[in-house]
Amino acid sequence: MTQPIETSLFATILFWVIATTSVVAAIAVVQVRDIFKAALFLVLSFLGVAGLFVLLRAEFLAVVQVLIYVGAISILIIFAILLTRDVQQGNPSNRLRLPALGLSGLLLAAIAFVAARTDWSLLDNATLSPATSEKVSAVYANTIPWIAQLLLQDFVLPFEAASVLLLAAIIGALVISRER
């Protein structure tokens, strides 16, 4: 039977190492003066989040995290840095400090809300009835079919809407950057 989460000492040590690394890397992104190094620290933070996904038995999410954030988004960010004229000035702060604080506060509130509302008891096999425990194990044994089911059947409309939005963004970028 597959346990929802790893509970051994090794997994706990791994969790703390990964969590500390990603938080420290995230702080470094804001504090480091060299903006290229800041981007690299962002990559490290993304990798840490992928590691946390693995510890939670969400391998698919972990791999997609690496594929999209490390493989694509970070490259985009580095290209943007490359095309910035004032790289030498480093990582200055500007007047958007307060709005940024408000926005990240909102994000933190949303995450805290979701964390408080989630039924975490599903993660502990001991407190569950055998039937529920069986179902939880079935989901955690192979998460890919469930994600496919959710993305491509239950929530197919928002999924497709998101891809149309991305297409619009690509076409918009082409229109803006086209030579006239």
Place this chain on the structure above:
Amino acid sequence: MLEGNAIFRNIYCLLAGNEGNAAYCTPLAPGQYGYAGVKFGLLPHGWEWVAYFVAGFIIVFMVVNAIMLSTALYTWFERRAIGRFQARIGPNRWGPFGLLQPIADLLKMLLKEDTVPKDADRWVFNIAPIVMFVPMLLIFAVIPFGKSSYIANLNIGILFIISVTTVSALAIFMAGWASANKYAMFGAVRGVAQLVSYEVPMVLSIVGVILLSGSLSTISIVESQRLPFLLLQPLGFLIFLLAASAEMNRTPFDLIEADSEIVAGYHIEYSGMKWGVLQAAEFAAPLATGAIMATLFLQGWRGTFLPSHLWFLLKVFSIVFLLLWIRATLPRFRVDQIMGFAWKGLFPLALINLFVTAIEVLIWPLPNTGQLWLMVGINWIVAVVSIVAFANILGQRSFRRLRPRTSPLAGVTSEVG
């Protein structure tokens, strides 16, 4: 994840005993692989994770060393073979047929001075070779080398390979940026543009294989191949071969380090063993590609009369030789040709392949042998027709004669100096 591995099982059960994990460490029927079953292992109860760690470490140590050794041997093979292709001899001095040449190279690289440019970003410069090399090793984690001998049976195996290989683009960028050298930067920018472009057809060509086998796990993909997917996915095979060739920056696509244009590209400032690590990553790449292609398209370790590991090695070797043949034969593309080839050639072909395969899987979800052969016929016809059509479109004059245009940045002077 490692539970299926016989060696892992033996070491784990010797250390942990069958007390903690009884179902896993009980003796198996005679003739099966597995540990004979000891009630109490060497470690006390509650320390099973140490056993897991030690057993996993031993397995990974073995595999990593095997890959390093075969990479070293492969450098000798590639230099000898390219020597034959170019009507010269190649390294033949040290050892029988020059077989010890890799060791001589290694000694030379270790003894060389390890220089770091004055303006270089020291940290990033030193980390870049590691970031380049680690993904190559990680690829082998999900490759089944033989019957029930693999490191991990991930249910996302092939996706894992794809996501891990994207990291090497980042490594090239790190090396190029940190070197503080114009040629290195040019190489890195070219490299990233090329890698990002060829990622798209490569992934799309794999999707056909995933549709046919109905699984992302490399082990299940091998098991589900009643016919080699080379027959069922000729277009996918070809696209993957070319896109992987481009991902590895090998000669028809070696813009990143084009010697005659930008000297050595992103690794121009590297010397000594750091350069050696970059080269090792470059030479491990064909082996990794060969292993992936043998797994995806050539039935992996499956074969009739030879042992499964030998079959796997033979298939990997044939793919590697094919890649080498391409490398030794074709001249380098131009920049615009490379990008055009990815976006106007391989990308539409991959979409056609995906479309046809998806329709076939919809019509025959569980094909019998006759239907499989019918699919083979349809796919070969589609492959030949679409390749000929695209060759005619791409070969037109309007596509061939691209005139150089002045860059929008021409005349802008640098303010940095």
